Amino acid sequence: MESSIIDIKTRTEDMNQTTHRRHIKSTLTFLFCTFIWTASFVAVDKAALYGWYSGTTAAVVAIAINVALGVVMVLAYMRHLRVVDELQRKIQMDALALALGAALVGGFALLLLQTTGLMGEPQLNNLILLIFATHVISTIVGNLRYR
Amino acid sequence: MKNRLRVLRAERSWTQADLALALEVSRQTVNAIETGKFDPSLPLAFKLSRLFEQPIESIFDDEAS
Secondary structure, three states: OHHHHHHHHHHHHHHHHHHHHHHHHHHHHHHHHHHHHHHHHHHHHHHHHOOOOOOHHHHHHHHHHHHHHHHHHHHHHHHHHHHOOHHHHHHHHHHHHHHHHHHHHHHHHHHHHHHOOOOOOOOHHHHHHHHHHHHHHHHHHHHHHOO | OEEOHHHHHHHOOOOHHHHHHHHOOOHHHHHHHHOOOOOOOHHHHHHHHHHHOOOHHHHEEOOOO
């Protein structure tokens, strides 16, 4: 029986190391892309705040770069989802579903608040924060539930 | 879905980590399947079937039927 465990371990160890490495690589790539995108967002935002753009073209180019980095981040996340095991994928899918729900419900609630005059300009950053918080909390709860 | 994973694993004196290694999933996934909190995909069920050399229906028991 002991030898069969060793057989299994030997047979799968190399494959698992590769899978593990791919998992770590995809996680790090996704985190790196998220960091770069966030940094570019802050840079574009602060540049506008301090009036660093000489004209409209510079602002458009800066926004285009930020959007392109955002697309790269989304692609990295999709790749990450393909690499993780099926339980983690389910946890992430549940979290994404809740985050999307929060975005829809929260977004429309903001619109209603504006329409009814209870709130002035819709605070988009609050909505983004709600989506982010929902996703993070859902991921943590999912991991605790299947611990 | 109920399953005999814990029993089959115990018969072979494998730990959850050993099984996770063989299935190329996390130990958390093995634990979630054993406790019935998570139903594995068909490819993973076939993997279990091959590993324990038993048909899928003898490992998993559909409570609804």
